Amino acid sequence: MTNSARPNSARPGSTPRICVIGGGPAGLTCARVLQGHGIEVTVYDADDAVDSRDPGGTLDLHADSGQIALEDAGLLDAFMSWARPQGQAKTRRDEHGTVLAEFVPGPGDEAAPEIDRGRLRRMLFDHLRPGTVRWGHRLVRVHPLGTGGHRLEFADGSTVEADLVIGADGAWSKVRPLVSDATPRHLGVCFLDARFDEADSRHPEIAGIVGAGHMFSKDDDGRAVILQRNGDGVVRGYIAFRAAPDWHVAAGVDLTDRESVRSHLVREFGHWSAAMRALIVRNDGDYVPRSFRALPAPLTWEHVPGVTLIGDAAHLMAPFGGHGANLAMLDGAELAHAVSRAVGPEAAVTLHEAVAQHESDMFVRSGGLAASSNDALVRFFATTDEPDLPPDHEQEHRDHLTRARAYRQERARRRGERAGA
Structure with missing residues (x-):
């Protein structure tokens, strides 16, 4: 089966055919925010269903990233109804069980509450329009069409053409080779x-x-x-x-x-x-x-028309600091906002220009955090006689809230500048 798309247009305001590869937090968040802008999108995922495999453990969603993405998606209240603020508690022990340090979140502390990965994925999926996600579609290759469009080929033999392919397909992304030869180490x-x-x-x-x-x-x-x-x-x-x-x-x-x-x-x-x-x-x-x-950090690439990456596909990093999933969701939301600036009668930029600007912003946002997360893992597992004490979690939580306010202010400033350009 072949589903042909409209040819990509360099004109601002054209309506692109958008395909997201990967139905994890990044891809589903992106799709939700795109739909909030009235933009059609289809998500393809290799899993047979949203809950067909063990999704892993728990995530802490930060006020300055993951929660901003959920707010953009209109799902912050839904998240808070499932989140566990008490799950922010942390204890450090030595190999004999002796407590070295403890952190207990105070009343009203919602800087980084926990949610199970499976619950988050289900919540995002349930708030998409029916039929948005095509389960059981494992991408095997992507063929550039020479006009900025791409043809996607799936394991079941089906194909689809798209004006914009969003690679949200994780560490071993099939989309990444279109923009970079980097591989996880x-x-x-x-x-x-x-x-x-x-x-x-x-x-x-x-x-x-x-x-x-x-x-x-x-x-x-x-x-x-x-x-x-x-x-x-x-x-x-x-x-x-x-x-x-x-x-x-x-x-x-x-x-x-x-x-x-x-x-x-x-x-x-x-x-x-x-x-x-x-x-x-x-x-x-x-x-x-x-x-x-992890991927090399910071990882950047020259913009390739018609394709981009978000989440682990773009900046796979060690889990220390909990930045990976948070940045992935923020990537998805910000990319959706960028695409919206190139669609509709009021659009002032082309799709390629909007996506290229988003990539530049993403590189700045994620590069330093990816490098510091990888360094933190190496330090944690190093052989040392020094006591291994945790960071100041109270200060971390204050920093999340401070950065959240600053991020919203800076984003509002940038949007104002672009609207007046």
Whole structure:
């Protein structure tokens, strides 16, 4: 099946055919804000349905990025109805369980409340027009058409043509090669994702250690355990260590055999206290191997007409600081606003000009945060005898709110300048 699009036009005000590749937070936010501007968009995603796979753990949405995107999408109140402000709590322990530092959010602190990834994705999807997302569409290649348009080819043999292709397809983006030859590099740290179901009743000791939010523990050899309180009584655990992606081969570990993994972890974490080792070996279900990867930071490219990137496809970074998903959603919202300036009878710029300006703004917004997040991960897992203390979370929250006010003011100024140009 082929769905041909209108040819791309250099004239301001033309109505483009827009395709978003990837139905994660970035792509869905972009689609929602585009629809708020009255602009048609179709999202293509490889998953069979919005909830067909485990979406991962919890996210903290920052007042100066993710929450601004949700406000633009008209979904901030919906988010707050599901968010967990108490999930902002953080505890740092050593390998013996001794508390090194604690942060408890104060009353009314909504600088970075938590929400499960699956809940966020469902919320965004539910607020799109029916039929916006085409599930079960795995992109295999993109063919430039020579006029700024592109033909998308999917694994099922279907094709579609678009005036603007938005790559929101994550770390291994199929769209990225159109604008950059950058690929994710391994940061030298791997981890195993585990979970504890009905934690308060079935794993009360573990629930007590993790508290209401996050617990971080690390030894001097770069081994760490990070626990996150999720919704529905679930605690997610991340057992992390410095290693190559194929560490299990040299270690003789069968990743499909839970007991094989556990035996290895007991040896590796044998010097940890019994209470802390429980966080490593009492999980429900199998261990899921993952690794930390990042794109070069800052990553920029020369604008290519008819295509752009947002989210992890544009600036995949380490999760330290929690900036990745937040920037991804803000990317989506800001790109949608940029496109709206090139559509309709009042448009003063072409689609290419609007997208190119958005990319320039995104590079400035994301480049430094990506580099600092990657550096923070390397420092966290470094071998050191120095005590590993967390940042000042109270100051972080004040900074989120200060930056949110400044961002809105600066955005209003820029829009005023563009409207008067």
